[in-house]
Amino acid sequence: MENIAYYNGKISSIEEMMIPMNERSSYFGDGVYDAMFTVEHVPLQLDDHLRRFYRSARKIEIEIPMGFDELRAMVLDFCKKVDSPDQMVYVQATRGVGMRGHAYRFADGKPSLWIWVKPDVLDPMDRDYKCITMEDTRFLHCDIKTLNLLPSVIYTQRAEEKGCDETILHRGDRVTECAHSNVHILKNGKLKTAPCDNLILPGITRAHRIAQCHEMGIPVIEEPFTVEEMMNADEVFFTSCSALCCRITEIDGKPVGGRDPQLIKRIQDAAWKEAMEEVKALSPSVR
Ligand code: PLP
Numbered sequence: 557m558e559n560i561a562y563y564n565g566k567i568s569s570i571e572e573m574m575i576p577m578n579e580r581s582s583y584f585g586d587g588v589y590d591a592m593f594t595v596e597h598v599p600l601q602l603d604d605h606l607r608r609f610y611r612s613a614r615k616i617e618i619e620i621p622m623g624f625d626e627l628r629a630m631v632l633d634f635c636k637k638v639d640s641p642d643q644m645v646y647v648q649a650t651r652g653v654g655m656r657g658h659a660y661r662f663a664d665g666k667p668s669l670w671i672w673v674k675p676d677v678l679d680p681m682d683r684d685y686k687c688i689t690m691e692d693t694r695f696l697h698c699d700i701k702t703l704n705l706l707p708s709v710i711y712t713q714r715a716e717e718k719g720c721d722e723t724i725l726h727r728g729d730r731v732t733e734c735a736h737s738n739v740h741i742l743k744n745g746k747l748k749t750a751p752c753d754n755l756i757l758p759g760i761t762r763a764h765r766i767a768q769c770h771e772m773g774i775p776v777i778e779e780p781f782t783v784e785e786m787m788n789a790d791e792v793f794f795t796s797c798s799a800l801c802c803r804i805t806e807i808d809g810k811p812v813g814g815r816d817p818q819l820i821k822r823i824q825d826a827a828w829k830e831a832m833e834e835v836k837a838l839s840p841s842v843r
Contacts, residue, residue, distance in 0.1 A: 587650030640675035
């Protein structure tokens with residue numbers, strides 16, 4: 557099938573799925589989500605993404621109405637059913653349905669579970685990316701993957717209007733992350749990336765690139781860095797479930813990076829190798 561959607565036990569195409577008006581996600585963004593990409597029908601870092609999904613839900617006191625193993629099996633089954641081997645997988649849990657009222661007690665019944673899988677492809681690593689910067693005016697719970705994404709929608713719109721791929725956010729001088737990815741710099745052979753606090757989403761892809769740098773003997777510094785440091789870095793790149801390691805060569809119209817092409821290529825090659833190993837390991841589950 558072309559795509560597939562699940563909502564509280566109902567299954568259909570994404571376009572045909574109907575959601576009740578009183579879903580708390582539409583009134584309050586009262587929910588959490590996670591997303592991942594597949595290669596050859598295999599969702600990359602599936603377990604890590606699902607673990608973060610349950611962790612995000614716990615942080616806002618939503619109990620996802622399906623156990624980890626059952627959800628994992630359902631996701632793998634959906635990835636098998638969708639024709640395209642390259643897909644985006646989306647899971648979402650909300651506090652459920654109920655007449656509009658802020659307190660939890662207005663949600664009648666149980667939390668809602670949403671899943672969909674549709675064709676999509678990873679961002680290529682063999683091209684350069686352009687970004688803009690904007691002040692990070694989001695709330696102070698950026699570590700939780702909530703549905704409250706209005707700032708990210710606006711940041712992404714501004715980037716698109718300028719013919720760019722992403723918006724890099726900063727609070728004053730301090731670079732935090734991007735609208736929908738984490739940003740990192742290479743300087744003097746070391747990887748520098750913002751620490752995991754409440755100002756950034758602890759990206760799964762970020763964690764994997766860090767672990768691989770450790771394995772490859774590339775020193776990693778998890779400390780805040782400034783906009784100036786970024787503009788003067790040897791290389792700048794962003795990561796997300798769709799962007800395993802995407803090199804940024806222009807920020808706010810100025811050229812950046814380009815001074816350590818070998819190191820960034822090593823990191824990109826390692827990222828692709830890890831993805832291929834995962835595809836090989838999980839392939840039997842999706843065939
Ligand atoms: N930061 C933000 C704000 C994001 O929305 C995302 C992904 O959606 C990321 C970082 C990257 O996270 P991951 O690598 O887990 O996809």
